[in-house]
Amino acid sequence: MATPASGANANPNTWLTLNGKPLSFQEDAENLEAGAMEYRRNEIIITAYAPRPIEIYIDQVQLHTHDYGYWQWRPRSYAGLYEVRVTAPGYPDAMTNVRVIPQYFTQTLYQRMQDDLSAIAADLLFSLVSSISERVKSVRRLQETSALQDYRHVRAIVQKLGDILSEIRRDPYYVLSKTTEQRDWHEVWQFNADSQSIGGDAIHVPRRSTGKARSLTLPTRWQVAHSTVSYDVYENRLLKQFLQKQLVAKLNSIQERAESEIKQRSVTLAYMQRNHFQNAEDERREITALKGAIEQCQSMKVRCRQWGSERFLHSVQSNVLGGKATQVLLKHPTYSRFYKLYLEFQQQLQISLNAQDYLTELSVRKIPELYEMWSVFALTRMAIDELLRNGYEQVSQGLFYEVEKNNFRFEVRKNAASIVLAKEEKRIKIMYEPVYPNRNVTRAEGLVTTNGRNLPQTPDMSIELYERNKPQAVCIFDAKYKRVRETDGYYYPLTEDMDKMTNYVTRIKYQQHDSAARDYRTRNIVSSAYVLYPGNRVYEEGDGEVGGIPLRPNMPSQLQEAARKKLHDILYEANMI
Missing domain, CATH: 2.60.40 (Immunoglobulin-like)
Structure with a gap:
């Protein structure tokens, strides 16, 4: 050492x-x-x-x-x-x-964007999934969940984690990664195809061949490949984040709620004792239980942090997004037990926990990704409001992934009709990261791209209009954490981003079969393509087919209204409203 x-x-x-x-x-x-x-x-x-x-x-x-x-x-x-x-x-x-x-936002606005995104996601979740009565019932259920109930759920999970961690500690999951290093010739165990000599000094090793003395020239320095053990894998990252962030964050929340509840109950207890209520002792026991829960939460936080500092987790990153089910998490005898607890943690604490989990994930996201998520969700909320005002009704949604019944993860589904609204014969599909295949590789009716080579096009978001199951118009949106300041002092989208929007308009087509020609033909389908950017001007080029919509947290009301009006005009020009 x-x-x-x-x-x-x-x-x-x-x-x-x-x-x-x-x-x-x-x-x-x-x-x-x-x-x-x-x-x-x-x-x-x-x-x-x-x-x-x-x-x-x-x-x-x-x-x-x-x-x-x-x-x-x-x-x-x-x-x-x-x-x-x-x-x-x-x-x-x-x-x-x-x-x-962030350079474009103050830290306060950055944090506001996280809060906004969580609120928008939760609002979309309730408004799209539930009826009004179900929504009220869900909110009431969350409000009635006491600190002691959550404490008992978390305590049971932490107790089970102790046994699981002791088994994982003995045989943690790892992968082998190949690395190279330089060694002296006498430290090389075996010379093979993976061993490469490094120029420089050499030694002469005597050897005898056919009765004659000869010498072998051997370089003194070699580069050799060898495998090293790495514990920095997705499964261990999820475990570390669960221990050090999600559990600790929930325990902090329980402590804060318990302290607040103790203050309220103490006032009630004093009143009951002054007036000689017979059940005053029940109130005192609840306060004692809450104080005990606070102490135990502190102890559990220490245990979680110690577990998260296990030797095999030392070099493992603690930032990981989502809780996807890998083969190891599903089939490994020990990691599958951990993953079951992970899902149980979310199921028992329901949406209140998932919102906390979501905020934990948001806090570690880099700002371009966060801005793109926020701006797309903000535009979704604006678009739905506009469509509902114009007589549309929500038909279905697949916006969020569902782990188990009533247990949603705030992560949007991609390349799928996430939200569908209908009005008479019109159907509108809101999609995230839709994939428009290249017409050179698909021979079927549908939306395609005529872009060069055989590559598809994948904007961040699209709003598609259908009548009798035939596409009539498409509005494209791309979120960009970029802007440029012009001589008038205002911020506008970048020229390269405007070129990309023009490419969407001219290249994304509706491909349909022409029975007379016995071939597929394409026609224009994109009515507009707009950048969502952190600027301060609604911008458009030419006849308004392409442009930019400014979206920032805490935008002035005048700019908010301008952005809403532009979205209204975009939907109107596409014959959606």
Whole structure:
């Protein structure tokens, strides 16, 4: 084991500064005060208290430098939460998080966008899935769920997790990854096709052949391939996130609700005791139970964090989106037990938990992805409102994935009719990431693209109008976290994005069979294609077929109205309203 450098401080909080601020490795730290920003050079500098040498990894990728002690970091995935790991000989790895601030929005608006997205998703879930009476019933059920009920559910899950973790700890799931390294010739166990010599010094090894003394020239340095064990796989990421984030977040929520309930019950108890109510003792027992739940929640949080710091989880990322069922999660004797608990956790706590889970996922998303999700959902809400005002009725929805009955994950289905509305003979389909196949590879009636080569086209969102099951018009929308400032001081979409919208209009067609010609012919079908962007001007080109709709959190009411009017005009021109 390496020996720590003389004079080094064992506390990693003293090792580095980020943009002139000490880099904190405290639990749950996000280092927001360092002001790390997207599109900007952020400086990490070593201090006199740090051991030597240290290495810095950001989201599992090493940050290199040509001047040791000074690192420049330009976030490669835009704003969001980044995981930082620092290694030093003789010290355990130090890990923390850094929140990178968006350039186009303030951090407050970034957080508002997360809240908006959750609210819009929940609103769509209730309004599309349930009748009014069912919606009220669901909300009432969520409101009536007490802190003690949630505590008992989580306690049972944590107790089961203890046994599961003890088994996983003995044989955690891993994959083998091939890496190469340089070795001296005497450290190479076997010379084979995977061994490559490196130019430089060589030695002469004597050997005897047919009675004559000969020598073999052997390079002293070799590059050899070998397999290393990696625990950084999806299943372990899901386990770590479940332990350190989802469970801890829910336990925090239970504690806060329990503390609030204790205050309310204490007032009630005092009143009951003053007036000699016979059931005052029942109220006192409830308060005692709530206090015990708070203590146990604190203890369970410690256990969850300890489990999340298991040796095999040390180098595993804790940020993972979704809870997809892999073969390992379904069939592995131990991981399947964990996954069953994962689903049970969501099923028992129902939609209230899923909203929390969703917010946890949103908090780790990078801002371009978050903005694209937010703007598409915001436009969906606006479009549905407009269509309902014009006499349409919701026919079906497949917007959200369903894990089990009444247990939805806020993740949209792609390339499927997510929302269908109808009015007389008209049917409107709202689709997310629709795939329009290339006409060169499909010989069937339907929407296709005539784009070059054989590639499909996949915009972020489409609103399609059908009459008698025949497509009549298509409105395309693409979300772009990009904008450019023009000489008038306003922000507009990029020229390249406008070119892409024009390409959608001219290339996406309706392909139908021409019986007279005994062949398939295409006709124009896209009535408009618009960019959703964080600007401050409704923009259009030519006759309004292409343009940009500004969408930002907390937009001025005048700009909101302009965006709604533009959407109304788009739907009107497509003969949808």
